[in-house]
Amino acid sequence: MRQSSGEQPPYPSESVRDVRLLPKAHLHLHFTGSMRPSTLIELADKYGVHLPEALSGGEPPRLRATDERGWFRFQRLYDIARSCLRSPDDIRRLVREAAEEDVRDGSGWLEIQVDPTSYAPRLGGLIPALEIILDAVESASRETGLGMRVLVAANRMKHPLDARTLARLAVRYADRGVVGFGLSNDERRGLARDFDRAFEIAREGGLLAAPHGGELSGPSSVRDCLDDLHAGRVGHGVRAAEDPRLLRKLAERGVTCEVCPSSNVALGVYEKPADVPLRTLYEAGVPIALGADDPLLFGSRLAAQYELAREHHGFTDAELAELARQSVRGSAAPPDVREKLLADIDHWLTP
Known part of the structure; x- marks a missing residue:
């Protein structure tokens, strides 16, 4: 395995394919x-x-x-950044630029995660905020050619009744681009089962359940996502690597883990990129969708996560292609989009 100085190698490389040209889906942003x-x-x-x-x-x-202090600092920085999004034009700009960055990194499908209550005070209320976001996603998708949808996420630091309100709203807008329902923020706070009714509402409305788990907390938080919230995907999920029985459960159920290596290292979950248990999950048969999480704070976007898998975990081009396939299969993309992306991944591997 090659050693990395921490800097990205020059593109294109003569010995390996350019991961920016590898078609992929981005499920954790x-x-x-x-x-x-x-x-x-x-x-x-x-x-x-x-x-x-x-x-x-x-x-x-x-x-x-x-x-606790470290998480508070992270959240404070995020809140300061969010306070700079004050108008529909700001929202449209953010979404368009996020789409442009994803296209540049080879993404053919993006599911962007948002808690609209965070933007409601400056955008005229909860419903107007979500409608502005959905309109921005539709416009950015049309302008860039990137398939784009929204995953509405509740905040586990707030009351579970707030999550139920968001779940009902998400279901209401399923025909406007909402494809999933999540649960974010510090997973060490509260219990997953407190939000079971919100996730039931979302699932009954046809939305994918994709809560965070197994990042700041251990394998038990992943197990709670499966048992209490009936997750179809798990945001992060890397701590499942500490429990072989849980790995088998994820593999058998085909539950995709949205693994964000750069984020894991930046937040201190693992000391260095080589410590992220990508190989453990991959070889256990757990589907993986690499994600960038919060590029603003962690400094790297989608393609860099694939480069990290190559540089620090020895993933071959064929294995990187399989990671890309798993991201597509784990997405909420319609069948025709999936088929095209999977075919394009095969083409990437063609000599």
């Missing part, structure tokens, strides 16, 4: 966290928002969220 750093700086200047050095210094902030 948070809304504000998808913002370009340059856009954040421009919006902050526009609205007179003071950005701390961690957000304006040109380098990803140093974060370690494995303790």
Whole structure:
């Protein structure tokens, strides 16, 4: 396995295929966290928002969220960035630029995750906020050619009744581009089963259940996502690698784990990229969809996660292609989009 200095290798390489040209689906990207750093700086200047050095210094902030103080700092930076999104034009710009970045990284399908309650106060309320977001997604998809949908996520730091309200709203807009329902924020707080009714509402409405689990908390949080919330996908899920029985359960059920290697290292879940248990999950037969999580804070986007798998875990081009296939199969993309992406992945491998 080649050793990495931490910098991305030059493109294209003579010995390996360019991962930016590998067709793939992106299933774990948070809304504000998808913002370009340059856009954040421009919006902050526009609205007179003071950005701390961690957000304006040109380098990803140093974060370690494995303790309460570290998570609070991460959340505070995220909240400051979100406060710079104040108008429908800001929302449209963020979504269009996120789509452009994904297209540049070879994504053919993006499911962007958002809690619309976070934007409602500045956008006229909860329903207007979601409609503005969905309109922006539809426009960006049309302009860039990227298949794009929305996963509405509840905040586990809030009351479960709020999650039920969001689940009903998500179901109401299933025909406008909402494909799934999630649960985000610090998984160490509260119990997954407190949100079981919200996920039942979402599933009954035909939405995919995709809660976060198995990042800051151990294998039990992944098990709770499966048993209490009947997850079809798990956001992160990497800590399942610590429990062989749980790995078998994920593999047997075909539950995709949305693994975000750069995020795991940035938040201190693992010390270095080679410690992320990508190989363990992959060889156990657990479907994986690599994701960028919050590029604004972690400094790397989708293609970089595939490069990390290559550089630090020895994934061959054939194995990278299989990771891309798993991302497509785990998505909510319609059959024709899946078929085209899978065919294009095979073409990427053709000499």
